[in-house]
Each structure stands twice: as structure tokens, then as C-alpha cells.
Amino acid sequence: MSEPRLLEVKNLSIQFPTRKGIVHAVNDVSWSVDQGETLAILGESGSGKSVSASAVMNLIDTPPAVISSGQILFRGRDLLQASVEQRRLVNGKNISMIFQDPLAALNPVYPVGWQIAETMLVHGIAPDTARRRAIDLLGRVGISDPERRAQDYPHQFSGGQRQRIMIASAIALQPDLLIADEPTSALDVTVQAQVLDLMKELQRESGMGMVIITHDLGVVEKVADKVVVMQAGRIVEAGEVAKVLSQPSNPYTQRLLDAVPGRHGFSVNKAAEAGPTPLLEVRNVSKVYFGRLKLFSSAPQPQVRAVDDASFTLSMGETLGIVGESGSGKSTLARMLLGLDVPTAGSIDFDGKDLLKLSAAETFKVRRRMQFVFQDPTASLNPRMTVQQIVSEPWAIHAGVLPKQQWGQRVAELLHKVGLLPEHAERYPHQFSGGQRQRIAIARSLALQPELIVCDEAVSALDVSIQAQIIDLLKELRREMGLSYVFIAHDLALVRDFATSVVVMYQGRIVEQGPTEQVYGNPQHDYTRRLLAASKVHPGALAA
Amino acid sequence: MGNFIYKRSLQSLLSLALLIILVFFLARLTGSPADLYLPLDATEEMRDQFNQRFGFDDPVYVQFGRFVVGLLQFDLGESIQYSKPAVQVVLQAFPTTLMLAAITMPIVIAVAIVTGSLAAFRPGGMFDRIASLISLIGASTPNFWIAIVGVIVFAVWLRVLPTSGTGTPWHWVLPIAVLCLRPTGVLVQVVRSSMITALSSAYVKTARAKGVRSRAIVFVHALRNALLPVITVASDQAAGIVNGAVIVETVFGFPGIGKLMIDSVLLRDFAVIQAAVLVTALAVFIINIVVDITYALVDPRIRHS
Known part of the structure; x- marks a missing residue:
């Protein structure tokens, strides 16, 4: 028998019971990663890409979730058969994990040095050693003046620095495997590259395996050796990164590739x-x-x-x-x-008109010709209004643009224009997906023919x-x-x-x-x- | 921090001044003390003499001016019912109430934190259901009713505890038990919901991924983050007791500030009402400062903002 893989997920199926019935979050999913290797799990939100990795870390609560089949073999040992205490001892020591939003993932009320040291403390390293190593680690991941900064709290760092701190805490015990769940999605582009570079560098030094969960093809391309593409809880394509990206065999992968901007x-x-x-x-x-201005102070x-x-x-x-x-x-x-x-x-x-010098009435007129679409369609659409009410509201504000009898017909036209159906008019925003909601917001912005x-x-x-x-x-x-x-x-x-x-x-x-x-x-x-x-x-x- | 306390003190001073003015004039709307303290057939001459002695014969604004001048010299006037300085009367009653609060609140907080945290650990589990039900009952049962039932059961039927008054430690058991009930019920619910939020947070996920023990996740990682709303509600409850646990003190004949205030209102003992309001308001102010400092200690983000 050959040497067992570092981590092998075999035929894993997990279900979550919800009010709308049972959701098959992952369905017969298998993947593996070896020492020194990087596997990317690629998929959009809701594809189940994080679920199998969370199962590896025992982060899925059962109940309510049900792991109905499969094995998670770490160096040949099935973690799903191990006791809670045994799995706790694996976490952080042999396998560690970092998450998407480092501000949320770090505890806001404890100094970062302590949080890094904690990983070592729970696995039996003496407090003094742990504290000293935490400072070394902070320096290693590129935080300057680590001795002093170890006393600071997460909110005193930038987004990129926070993710570096998360990484420091994850590699504290030189784990065999690092799982990163969307590690750069919350960061600015220039910072994303630096964080990914750091992860690769640490991997070269220690030879650990990495699993990177992402929706971002750029990340896959930059760091991964192998990739599995997930859609609706299933793996639709798997293989070497270069091969999958150059010759995608699955239509979904092709669509993902085609959707990449640029x-x-x-x-x-x-x-x-x-x-x-x-x-x-x-x-x-x-x-x-x-x-x-401060009272009694001459400071500017x-x-x-x-x-x-x-x-x-x-x-x-x-x-x-x-x-x-x-x-x-x-x-x-x-x-x-x-x-x-x-x-x-x-x-x-x-x-030709200076917006800042217009009277209120003139401003009101100009507003008709400028419309806006915001980032978060969930927040910018009133949840208690139907699509009909949302899209026709501009006509209610700018009276006289469109007679009320024609509102219904015009809403239907606008919905058609943005790729929705006329019968959607009676529904509420929560009944739509994120993309559809943004289409509604665009339909609303078009109502006044800006x-x-x-x-x-x-x-x-x-x-x-x-x-x-x-x-x-x-x-x-x-x-x-x-x-x-x-x-x-x-x-x-x-x-x-x-x-x-x-x-x-x-x-x-x-x-x-x-x-x-x-x-x-x-x-x-x-x-x-x-x-x-x-x-x-x-x-x-x-x-x- | 010093700057912050200074600012808060100024704000509180303003509200304190408004409160004092309000109490001064509202109390005088209740009628003349002479009607209560003199016999029904008192002559006009006796009334004049009474009013003159306590200064009630002057126009209200003169009385107010005298009150303010006295206040600046820490002289809050004389109690009619006790014929003693009002401050002295109030300071005699206040320690009893403070003692009640000082015993009640730690019990409430300790019980609520332990119960609420355990309930939040498995929401919907058996412990959570039982704890939620009992805390709901505790939060919604009227104090006076439970106090009277307590007296009937423990003092009248079982004869293990005294009915009312002070003297032995046993006298404190029933009042404190009754006083604990409602705040504990409310606080358990606050701790529970606050802990459920904290336990579903990303930093708890991180802690689990690090291999931190469940107990440390609950009491080290989640609890400190969940504390802010708990502190807010607990301080409100503490202020409530310090302000006079009126019902409990009345039912158990406890000579605290709540009972004193009620008696003084009924007897139109203006000087005592004013002094009592002033002293309790100061105490509430101190509680608020302590709470603000606790916030800053618990959450570094508040310290740095």
C-alpha cells in the first residue's frame, strides 16, 4: 500500500435541514491534497465549496447538519470516526484554517499577540515560549515592530495586516495543512497579491499542504496546483490548474472562465x-x-x-x-x-448647469436626469414594497411624468428590458437572487429615462x-x-x-x-x- | 479617561439640577404640610406659626432661593416628621438600600451569566428550554405578589423566616430572594441572546479551528464580547434597586430609601423628598460612571475611540 495522502476527502455528503426541506450542501464530494501541494476549491456562493473544508475542521454542528456518508482521511486516519477531543487536538496543530473576513475572525477584545499565542497555549506550549514565538511570528508575517504591536487589538490594524495576523496564528505550530477560506476576498487588490505571496512563501519554507477555497479564478491561477470546480454541491470538474483553465470540459467551468472580466x-x-x-x-x-474643535485648545x-x-x-x-x-x-x-x-x-x-447653484426646484428637475444604482441591492430596495411599487416610485415622486394608468404597463416593459418577467412585479425583493435584485434596482433607475x-x-x-x-x-x-x-x-x-x-x-x-x-x-x-x-x-x- | 469623566460629570450635573427643580415644585403641588401635621381644628394662628417655622409662608420662589442657597452649603433643610436635618434622615435609610443592592446584584449577575451562557451553548436544547421558561416566569411575575406569597409560605406556614423588619441575617433572606427574581429572569434572557450572537461569530469559528476547548470558547472568547448589553441592563437594574426597592421595602417593612421616600411623599415632608432624590441621583450617577469605565475595560474599541 502506498503512503496515505496528507488529506483525502472521500465521497462526502452533508445535508442541512431547512424550513424549505433538506439542502444537500455537498453531495458525494471527493478531493485530496498532498504535502507541499495547493488545492483550490472553486465555486460561487452557495456552491458548497466551504462545506467540506468546514467538515474537516469539525466546524459543522451535527445536529442540525447530517454527514450522511464519506470519510475524511488525515494521513490515512478517518477524522469522522475520531472523538471530539481527538479532533480538537488536530485542529490548530496538524490542520489549521483562516477565514474570509479577518476583522470578524479575530476576537475584537483580545490583543493580537495573545490570540497568536493562544494557538500554542491550547496545544501545551509554555506561556513564556508561546509569547516569545508569537512576537517572532508577527515579525515573520511582515508586521513591523512586532514586540509593541503584539499588545495592540485587531481594530488597530489594516485589513491586510489582520489577515497576516490570522496567518501567523494558523502557522504557529507548523501545521501539515493550511485551509484558507476566501482568504483575500475582503481585501483590496494590491493587498490580495501580498497576502497570497506570503502564503506561498510560507508553504515553500515549511512544505505544508494548502487548500484554498475561492470564487476567484485569479487566485486559483496564482497559487494553486490542482483545482476542483464545484456547482450546487457537486464537483463538476477537477484536475491540474493549467489544464482545467486552458481546456475546461464542463460547460459551467467554461461559463465561469468566460465571465472573468478583462x-x-x-x-x-x-x-x-x-x-x-x-x-x-x-x-x-x-x-x-x-x-x-477642542475647547480651550490652541491645536488647529x-x-x-x-x-x-x-x-x-x-x-x-x-x-x-x-x-x-x-x-x-x-x-x-x-x-x-x-x-x-x-x-x-x-x-x-x-x-452646463452648476448643480451647486441651482434652486431647489431646479435641482429637483435635474435629479430626474441623473439616477443611481448602489452596491447592495438588498439594502437599497425597500423590503416591504413590491417590485411594482419600487419601480414606479420615481413616477410618484416626479408627478406628471407618466399618468398612473400606464404605470403597470411601463413597469412590465422595464422589467422585460432588464431581463426579468412581467409577473415578477407582484413579488417582494427577498424573493429574488442578488443579481435579480440589482436588475430591479436598474429598472428603477431607468424609470425616469435618465x-x-x-x-x-x-x-x-x-x-x-x-x-x-x-x-x-x-x-x-x-x-x-x-x-x-x-x-x-x-x-x-x-x-x-x-x-x-x-x-x-x-x-x-x-x-x-x-x-x-x-x-x-x-x-x-x-x-x-x-x-x-x-x-x-x-x-x-x-x-x- | 479623566477628560471623559469630567465631561460626563458636567452632563450629569445639568440633569441633576433639572431634576431637583422639578422635584422641588412638583412636591409643593401636593398641598400644604400644615393640613397633615396640625389637628383638624387648628387655628389660623397655629397654622401661621407652623408655616413660619418651616418657611412655607414665603412665596415659592423665595423658598426655592433659600433651598438653593442651603444646597450650596450642604444644608437640605429639616424633616418635619423626624425634626432632624433631612440629610441625616436620608443617610440613615440609604445604607440599608445600598446593602440590598450590593447583595442582590452579584447574585443576579452570577446566576444570569452562568445560566444564560449554558442555555446559549445549545439553543433549543433541554437546558435552554427549561432555563428560558423559568427566566420568563421570573421576569414576568409581579414583585408584590411573590413577596406576599413568600411571606405566607415561609413566615406564616413554615415559620422558618421572619415576616418583616430587620435585625438578624434571616430578615434579609426573603427581601433579597424576591428582589433577585425579576432582574435574574430578565438578565438570563439578555445573556442568552447576546451569547448566541457571540457564539455564532467568526472569531468563535477561528477559536474552534485553533483547537480551543469548548469551555474556554464560551467563557473566554464569547462571554467577554457578549458582556456589553449585559452590563447595560444590569446597571439599569442596579440603579432601580438603589433608587429604592419601594415595593419590597414596603412589604417587608425594610427601613430603606424607597420606603422613606414613599412615607415622605405621603406626609409632604418636602425636605426629605428633596434630599432623598438628590442622594439617589448621585448614586445612580456613580453607577453610570462605573459602567462607562467597565465598558472601556471590557472592549478595547471603546477605549480607543
């Missing part, structure tokens, strides 16, 4: 070629947030320049992508375009294949209705597909802007280059 050509601004008519002109806009009033001297122009029929990390000021800029925030300085002209739609991270909360569908819809509407978009995103690849010109923001400033092709082809600013390098667009490997 694989199609640049958008060309046809309208601009015909001689641009400026629709939106932002001139020297700044937004400064003032802190509170603290201020934060969220947006610093931003200028750009959007022509009729054009799509402007605004890209930047969280905290770059792109959302503040959007809020000012929407009139939710007033600029400290500068002007915003819409169709000329400009501002999309603030409109697809960021959606799965990749759904993202692609929504972007296609927006493109189609652009063609049909001559819409202009301001499209705010942190994902460079998305913008590349869709925008005709791009604005790159960094720390409140516009560091680079121009036609999409130019910014991507010949980035001038250092930050843009870093963003591009970290982004998941790898035309070579993915150009199938």
Missing part, C-alpha cells in the same frame, strides 16, 4: 469620436471633513481631505470608470455627484458570472438608450471591460485619468502600475 476588448467611445458633448463636468472638487482643527481637487469630464454616451481602493475617496466623490454631500470647494456642472446613471460598486457584491450578466445589461442599455455612466469600482478588470475612460483615485487625489486603453496600456502613475500588477487580469494565461 478578457474582452476595450470599450471604444463612439460618441466621443463624433465630437464630444460634455454632460458632466467636475471641476476642482474637494471635500474636507472637519474634526471637532483636525481635518481629513477625503477628495482633493478632483476634475474630470464625462461626455454624452461615455462611461467613466472611477477606480481606487477603499478609502481613496471614490465613494465621497459619488456622494457629491448624487447631492448627498456638498463639496467644500469646486463645481459640478451637469449639462441620461446619466451613477453606479457605486454596483456589481461588487455579486458573483463573477452574475457580474458579467449585469455588465452586459448595462452595456446593452448604453447602446439602446444612449446612457452615460459613472461606474465606481475597486476592480480594475471590470472597469476595463466597460468604461471608455478611467479615473484612478489614490488617497483622495486623482492620480491618473484618460481613455481606458491608454491607462491600461501605458500607466503613468506608480499606484496605477501597482494596481494593474496586482489585478487579476492575466491575458496570457486566460486567453483561451
